[in-house]
Amino acid sequence: MKKTPLYEAHLRHGGRLVGFAGYALPVQYASIREEHLSVRRGVGLFDVSHMGEFLVQGPEAQAFLQWATANDAARLKVGRAQYSMLPNAQGGVVDDIYLYRLGEEAYLMVVNAANIAKDLAHLQGLARGFRAELQDVSEATALLALQGPKAAELLQGLTDTDLATKRKNDVWEAQVAGRPARLARTGYTGEDGFELFLAPEDAEPVFETLLEAGATPCGLGARDTLRLEAGFPLYGHELTDATNPLCTPWAWVVKREKDFYGKGALLASPCQEKLVGLVLETGIPREGYPVLSGEERVGRVTSGGFSPLLEKGIALAYVGQEAGEPFFVEIRGRLVRASLSPLPFVPLK
């Protein structure tokens, strides 16, 4: 099992380590619920160093990314970031990514940890013919996520940047706790917050300084409940190699007016399912549980769990295009009434 640069720090702070995408990472420290609420009401700190990072550089870096990604990379200005996807040739998704434009000819792509090798091979194949260099810098990059309504206030005391001048999706270089960092106003919780790209040797001192300043250490458990409440997709669950993104709530990522790899297949494949948000009357839905519309089985839960804010079970589920209420989720043979919910499940900033 691989260790992130924060492995020792997690143990020191009482993190319960589990294996995730080949890394030993904390699932929780004291309580998933408390960690979750600290991010919704204050500020929480996550080690997301397991995520993959690729540098894309060269005179045709933009042209290559415009071809390889579904969103409009040409609209991305220096110092800005965008959510995007890597389409495959069959109309599915290789991965969902975040793309940061660092310079005129330099981009940083953040990919899911479990997909690093797959994405790299896919992108290397597509990069042929472009004057663009693709470099996997995952091992050389530590990544922290400081998230919550009080994230800016906490971070402001530790950085030389005036954070009031920075908008969501900005990316820039700065000092944090006296260490060089690349900062981005991005994250995966639905709250305001920042992601800090650091050299591995700087990760631990910065992590400790942020905790001393009042951030709550948070694990993978809270990361998942937060992203579920925020209605964000998780690769392998809501998005897969076989998912047409046009059939999801994230269809806005796909820019039809530009040309990109796999576009033909993606536009041609019909949507047989739609993704819905469900709030249960009782019980906790889990991945794989059947979803019924009336008495007919129409789909399945792709992500489910307990919402610490709503104090109810919530789920993302794929159901048939025509399926409508009343919905039920089958929990251990018992049918539980579930109502449709807009996404996000909870009001977010």
Add this chain to the structure above:
Amino acid sequence: MDIPKDRFYTKTHEWALPEGDTVLVGITDYAQDALGDVVYVELPEVGRKVEKGEAVAVVESVKTASDIYAPVAGEVVEVNAALEKTPELINQDPYGEGWIFRIRPLDIDHLDDLLDAEGYQEALEGEA
């Protein structure tokens, strides 16, 4: 980890406390700690006949769902209705207010098959 000496234990982390001709059942301090924040408990129906080792209740934490097995065969005669409103009692007081159900065993002697506190401690050490 707290392991009271007044009751019996299963390898699946239930405790069983004889009270008169019934047995009170809950999960151990170790189990509640491993589960994390308990957010929902599915209780059995009163009157249900259960086999030893049968899944009788389900404790759901934020993380996962976990079956709770009957430590002895018998009939469920009472459930802890307080858990419907405050499932976190299992975290707060696993050996007291967080009890889950009460069984009238077919044969009280069957408790002898279970582990005592020392045996459970050893089982935990073997697991670690």
